Amino acid sequence: MFGAVAxxxxxxxxxxLPFADKEMMNLYLAEFAKTIAIDVHVxxxxxxxxxxxxxxxxxPGNITLVPLPAYSPELNPVERLWLYLKETCLSLRVFPxxxxxxxxxxxxxxxxxxxFERIISRCNYPWxxxxxx
Numbered sequence: 001m002f003g004a005v006a007x008x009x010x011x012x013x014x015x016x017l018p019f020a021d022k023e024m025m026n027l028y029l030a031e032f033a034k035t036i037a038i039d040v041h042v043x044x045x046x047x048x049x050x051x052x053x054x055x056x057x058x059x060p061g062n063i064t065l066v067p068l069p070a071y072s073p074e075l076n077p078v079e080r081l082w083l084y085l086k087e088t089c090l091s092l093r094v095f096p097x098x099x100x101x102x103x104x105x106x107x108x109x110x111x112x113x114x115x116f117e118r119i120i121s122r123c124n125y126p127w128x129x130x131x132x133x
Contacts, residue, residue: 001105002028007077007124010116016105022056033060045076077123084122085112
């Protein structure tokens with residue numbers, strides 16, 4: 001699951017993709033870029049996963065990637081949403097097949113993000129509020 005959130009507004013976007021690699025990340029970025037308003041530029045915070053490297057990606061012009069220092073999940077707003085998904089929907093389960101995994105991921109994301117306040121309360125860290133004001 002590839003996902004992004006806007007911590008201040010609760011907006012979100014995700015794709016459930018079959019692999020976690022640079023090709024899927026490029027697909028994710030391209031699809032995400034299509035959802036961004038013409039007069040908006042998005043700063044996307046990323047962890048250090050190998051497929052997040054700028055050299056390997058085709059980054060759309062309306063997105064700037066900001067890599068985080070190693071071992072700093074507390075700086076990545078979406079990490080608390082991933083934790084919520086793991087704790088409430090996706091951990092300690094056995095799935096009969098790939099389709100069931102995809103369905104569970106889609107249902108979990110949709111349920112977790114249907115309420116903007118849920119995203120804001122989990123992802124709008126105090127440091128984000130401080131640098132945004």
